[in-house]
Amino acid sequence: MDSVLLNINEATAVITLNRPEKFNAFNRSMALLLQKLLDDCAADNNIRAIYFTGNGKAFCAGQDLSELTGEDAPGIDKILEEHYNPIVTRIRNLEKPVVCAVNGVAAGAGANIALCCDIVVATQSASFIQAFSKIGLIPDSGGTFTLPRLIGWQKASALMLLGDKVSATDAEKYGMLYKVFTDEVFAAESMKIAATLAAMPTRALAYTKQALNASFNNTFEAQLQTEDKLQFAAAGTADYAEGVRAFMEKRNPHFKGS
Ligand code: LHQ
Numbered sequence: 001m002d003s004v005l006l007n008i009n010e011a012t013a014v015i016t017l018n019r020p021e022k023f024n025a026f027n028r029s030m031a032l033l034l035q036k037l038l039d040d041c042a043a044d045n046n047i048r049a050i051y052f053t054g055n056g057k058a059f060c061a062g063q064d065l066s067e068l069t070g071e072d073a074p075g076i077d078k079i080l081e082e083h084y085n086p087i088v089t090r091i092r093n094l095e096k097p098v099v100c101a102v103n104g105v106a107a108g109a110g111a112n113i114a115l116c117c118d119i120v121v122a123t124q125s126a127s128f129i130q131a132f133s134k135i136g137l138i139p140d141s142g143g144t145f146t147l148p149r150l151i152g153w154q155k156a157s158a159l160m161l162l163g164d165k166v167s168a169t170d171a172e173k174y175g176m177l178y179k180v181f182t183d184e185v186f187a188a189e190s191m192k193i194a195a196t197l198a199a200m201p202t203r204a205l206a207y208t209k210q211a212l213n214a215s216f217n218n219t220f221e222a223q224l225q226t227e228d229k230l231q232f233a234a235a236g237t238a239d240y241a242e243g244v245r246a247f248m249e250k251r252n253p254h255f256k257g258s
Pocket of ligand 1: 022061062064065066068076080105107110129132137140
C-alpha cells in the first residue's frame with residue numbers, strides 16, 4: 001500500500017498520509033511521494049482545493065525515528081533540505097487552498113507541516129506536540145516561523161522549549177486552528193470546507209494566499225503595492241466577471257477557477 005494516497009473527489013484532491021502503524025511518521029520515500037503528489041495537484045487544473053489528512057489514530061508523528069539509526073541513515077542536513085523544506089514550501093506556494101484536517105496527534109515535523117496549511121481544522125481528540133526538544137533537536141519545517149506568527153512569541157516559545165502536548169481545544173483557543181469538530185462530525189465538516197473552497201474563484205484564492213505569504217515580511221506600503229498588483233490580476237479573471245454578473249442578476253455565481 002502506498003505511504004501517501006491521492007484520491008480525487010470532484011474538484012477536491014484528498015491527500016492521506018498512510019503509514020498508520022507508524023503514526024504516519026515520514027520515511028524518505030514517503031516524504032518524496034508527498035512532494036510528488038503536491039506537484040500533481042499543482043499541475044492538474046481540475047483540482048481546485050486540497051484536503052490533507054492522516055489515516056488511523058494519528059495525523060503524523062514527524063520524522064520516522066527508526067530511519068535515523070540505520071546504517072544508511074540520511075544526514076540531518078539532507079532530511080531538512082530534501083524532505084521537509086520542499087514539502088512546506090510546496091504547500092505555501094501551491095496556487096490552491098490546502099485544508100489540513102488533523103485527525104489525531106500531530107508531532108514534530110507533522111505538527112509544523114499541518115500548521116503551514118491554509119486552513120487547519122482538527123478533531124476534538126487530536127493534539128499537537130513540538131516534540132523536537134524531547135530528542136535534542138530544534139523545531140523545523142518552518143515551525144519557528146509559523147507558530148510565533150499564529151499564537152505569539154511567548155506561547156510559541158514555551159511550547160517549543162517544553163514540548164508540551166496541546167489539545168485541539170486549546171490549540172483553537174490559542175489561534176493555531178480555525179475550528180475543532182467533535183469526532184463524530186469531523187470528517188464530514190472538514191471535507192465540507194474543502195468542497196466549498198473547490199467551488200470558489202480559485203485564482204482569487206491563490207492571489208489571497210500570495211498576499212498573505214508576502215505580508216509576513218513586507219512593510220505596510222509594500223503590502224499595499226502587493227495588494228494592488230494582485231487585485232489587478234484577480235480583476236482580470238473570468239471568475240471575477242462571473243462574480244459581479246451573478247450579484248447583479250441576484251443568482252448564485254458559477255465559478256470555473258479561471
Ligand atoms: C513512531 C514515531 C516516530 C517512528 C510514533 N517514528 N515510530 C527533522 C530533522 C532531522 C531529523 C529528525 O527529524 C526531523 C523532524 C522531526 O519530526 S523530529 C521529531 C520526530 N518525532 C517525534 O519525536 C515524535 C515521537 N513520537 C511520540 O512522541 C509519540 O509516539 C506520539 C506523541 C506521537 C504519540 O504518542 P502515543 O499516542 O503514546 O503513541 P506511541 O508512542 O505508543 O506510538 C504509537 C506507535 O507509533 C508506536 O509503535 P509501536 O510499534 O510501539 O506500537 C511508536 O513507536 C510509533 N511511532 N512516533 N516519530
